[in-house]
Amino acid sequence: MQSRMPPQAYISQDWFQRERELLFKPLWQFVGLKMMLAQHNSFITRNIGGIPIVIQNFNGELRAFENLCAHRQNPLQTQAHGIRSLVCGYHGWKYSSDGKVENMPFEHEVFRYEQQERECLGLKRFRLETIGNLVFINLAADSLPLNAQFNQALIAQLEDVSNAFDSEVLFTTYKTKLNWKLAYENLRDGHHPRYLHSRSLYQNVRFQVAMDETAIKHAKQYHANGTKDHQQALDLLAGFSNGGPDEPIKTRESYAWHEYVERYSDKDWYYNWLIFPNLHIASGSGGYSFIIEHHQPVSADRTDVMIYYVTAKKKRPYATSAAVLHAHLMGADTVLREDFEVMENIQAGLHSNAAHAVLGDYEYGISAIQDWYMDVMEGKVTL
Amino acid sequence: MTQPPDLVLIGCGIVFETIASTWPQLSQGERKLQLIRLDSTDDAANAVNEQLSLLNNTEIEIFAAIDQNALNFARLEIYGQARLLGLKSTTLIHPSAIIAPDSRIGENCWIGAGAIIASGASIGNNTLINTGARIDYGAQIAANCWVGSGASIGQYVKVGQHVVIGSDINLGANITVGRHCSIDMPGAYLTSLAEGTFIDSLFPSAVHIYTSKSANKTMPQTDITAKEASK
Ligand code: FES
Ligand SMILES: [Fe+2]
Numbered sequence: 001m002q003s004r005m006p007p008q009a010y011i012s013q014d015w016f017q018r019e020r021e022l023l024f025k026p027l028w029q030f031v032g033l034k035m036m037l038a039q040h041n042s043f044i045t046r047n048i049g050g051i052p053i054v055i056q057n058f059n060g061e062l063r064a065f066e067n068l069c070a071h072r073q074n075p076l077q078t079q080a081h082g083i084r085s086l087v088c089g090y091h092g093w094k095y096s097s098d099g100k101v102e103n104m105p106f107e108h109e110v111f112r113y114e115q116q117e118r119e120c121l122g123l124k125r126f127r128l129e130t131i132g133n134l135v136f137i138n139l140a141a142d143s144l145p146l147n148a149q150f151n152q153a154l155i156a157q158l159e160d161v162s163n164a165f166d167s168e169v170l171f172t173t174y175k176t177k178l179n180w181k182l183a184y185e186n187l188r189d190g191h192h193p194r195y196l197h198s199r200s201l202y203q204n205v206r207f208q209v210a211m212d213e214t215a216i217k218h219a220k221q222y223h224a225n226g227t228k229d230h231q232q233a234l235d236l237l238a239g240f241s242n243g244g245p246d247e248p249i250k251t252r253e254s255y256a257w258h259e260y261v262e263r264y265s266d267k268d269w270y271y272n273w274l275i276f277p278n279l280h281i282a283s284g285s286g287g288y289s290f291i292i293e294h295h296q297p298v299s300a301d302r303t304d305v306m307i308y309y310v311t312a313k314k315k316r317p318y319a320t321s322a323a324v325l326h327a328h329l330m331g332a333d334t335v336l337r338e339d340f341e342v343m344e345n346i347q348a349g350l351h352s353n354a355a356h357a358v359l360g361d362y363e364y365g366i367s368a369i370q371d372w373y374m375d376v377m378e379g380k381v382t383l
Numbered sequence: 384m385t386q387p388p389d390l391v392l393i394g395c396g397i398v399f400e401t402i403a404s405t406w407p408q409l410s411q412g413e414r415k416l417q418l419i420r421l422d423s424t425d426d427a428a429n430a431v432n433e434q435l436s437l438l439n440n441t442e443i444e445i446f447a448a449i450d451q452n453a454l455n456f457a458r459l460e461i462y463g464q465a466r467l468l469g470l471k472s473t474t475l476i477h478p479s480a481i482i483a484p485d486s487r488i489g490e491n492c493w494i495g496a497g498a499i500i501a502s503g504a505s506i507g508n509n510t511l512i513n514t515g516a517r518i519d520y521g522a523q524i525a526a527n528c529w530v531g532s533g534a535s536i537g538q539y540v541k542v543g544q545h546v547v548i549g550s551d552i553n554l555g556a557n558i559t560v561g562r563h564c565s566i567d568m569p570g571a572y573l574t575s576l577a578e579g580t581f582i583d584s585l586f587p588s589a590v591h592i593y594t595s596k597s598a599n600k601t602m603p604q605t606d607i608t609a610k611e612a613s614k
């Protein structure tokens with residue numbers, strides 16, 4: 001089955017900008033973990049499709065704003081994470097939880113705004129919602145509700161699993177040279193671990209491709225007919241995010257620290273959640289620890305892959321917890337790099353006359369997303 | 384003259400092999416050496432527990448020698464287990480190391496060949512200082528650390544527990560390195576590092592561990608690379 005995705009979808013900067021308007025603006029975006037925003041004045045900064053965002057805790061309430069001062073557009077918070085009130089470092093304006101300028105030093109001496117102008121000063125605010133410890137924001141004022149993007153069963157699972165996360169988090173960013181869509185396609189490709197990860201992940205988890213004949217038939221019909229209407233587009237969208245127990249683990253290692261945490265489940269399975277468009281949560285240890293992988297698109301050929309490692313909630317603090325997280329990072333790094341290398345090679349080889357991909361039956365999941373995506377990008381449906 | 388107690392060397396890795404092979408020099412022929420060599424650093428304490436409990440604690444001293452594995456927790460497992468059993472552990476200093484008389488060095492420490500420990504410096508228990516490393520005036524290195532070969536720690540630097548400082552790393556004077564850091568990209572570091580920071584050539588941007596507690600104390604620094612730090 002020939003993919004509808006032209007090479008431009010992966011390499012063109014114009015395309016990337018259109019994608020931001022048609023896809024990233026209407027969709028809810030994962031931005032971070034609530035555990036890292038637990039205290040008054042704790043914040044994170046992110047960049048969503050070129051828009052700088054700050055999420056800040058105001059006395060327990062999380063707010064999302066554009067991270068640019070209303071005075072001269074200086075970024076308010078300059079670090080990725082921290083604890084600091086929402087104050088601009090340039091001329092000292094301080095913002096309140098509604099985004100208004102709460103304190104403007106020397107307001108009457110040097111700024112002397114007209115009353116009406118002064119009242120309009122404020123930050124651009126975005127909608128924010130949480131599912132358990134997962135924080136999402138939305139860039140559009142009138143977009144779909146979060147529970148239209150994800151189905152109820154998934155929301156319940158995500159709430160459950162993310163509430164099991166401990167508050168000690170290891171965080172790092174890999175700056176990769178690939179289009180963000182290659183990452184979600186790769187994650188939905190159950191056939192590659194046997195080859196690409198033959199000496200790493202596949203040793204422990206024997207991933208099987210699921211040849212779901214009904215789903216394959218539907219994907220083919222959909223490929224031939226396209227999206228009927230808005231409602232079908234939404235139904236399909238909700239179906240793109242799913243997960244749960246994936247494959248049994250061949251041999252689950254046990255470690256002393258397992259006793260110190262409240263395991264998320266009692267099954268020795270590999271857990272996997274794919275959250276469209278760009279979030280992946282997995283547990284390779286049967287619920288003792290988790291990786292949260294977020295593909296933040298920077299440009300057509302650049303993606304910041306933000307990685308968080310957490311264990312399940314501690315029953316009590318234990319001395320080796322930092323070493324445990326460090327070991328997870330070192331362990332998973334090999335697999336991540338194997339994936340990045342292949343995706344970066346594909347990205348580097350693409351050019352405007354490159355052929356379209358030819359998808360096999362097992363890639364029905366990728367095919368459905370691509371067909372849906374192209375209908376959105378070609379304006380046949382709007383979200 | 385009483386005979387010094389025999390030494391039981393337990394572990395594996397670079398420091399273990401170095402001590403084993405230079406023992407005649409280290410002991411000046413006066414002490415006997417017994418080796419307990421481990422196959423791996425996993426679950427080290429359990430692996431040696433039985434052997435340790437058979438040792439007579441008045442006639443021997445022990446030295447736990449495992450490299451920086453798991454932020455030095457693997458070595459601490461053995462050292463801690465030996466302490467629980469009432470065994471005495473010792474500190475070993477290569478004869479070519481230069482140690483200021485007013486420096487302080489804890490137990491189960493190793494000071495490798497050619498290392499220099501300056502006046503007023505202090506080294507906590509179970510910390511290994513490798514070949515040719517230099518610890519400057521007044522620097523404080525906490526317990527359970529690893530300082531790689533050729534690394535230099537500037538004067539008055541403070542290094543927290545369970546820190547790994549790789550080879551050929553230079554820490555500028557007066558900085559603080561929080562606990563649980565691992566710095567493994569050679570270069571000069573001139574600013575303090577928050578606890579739970581990992582700098583490694585594998586990771587282009589620094590890795591941080593965030594806890595609600597640590598975020599309170601120090602502002603984490605983003606994206607420090609050795610290149611930027613050495614500017
Ligand atoms: S730019 Fe922020 S106060 Fe001036
Ligand atoms: Fe993969």
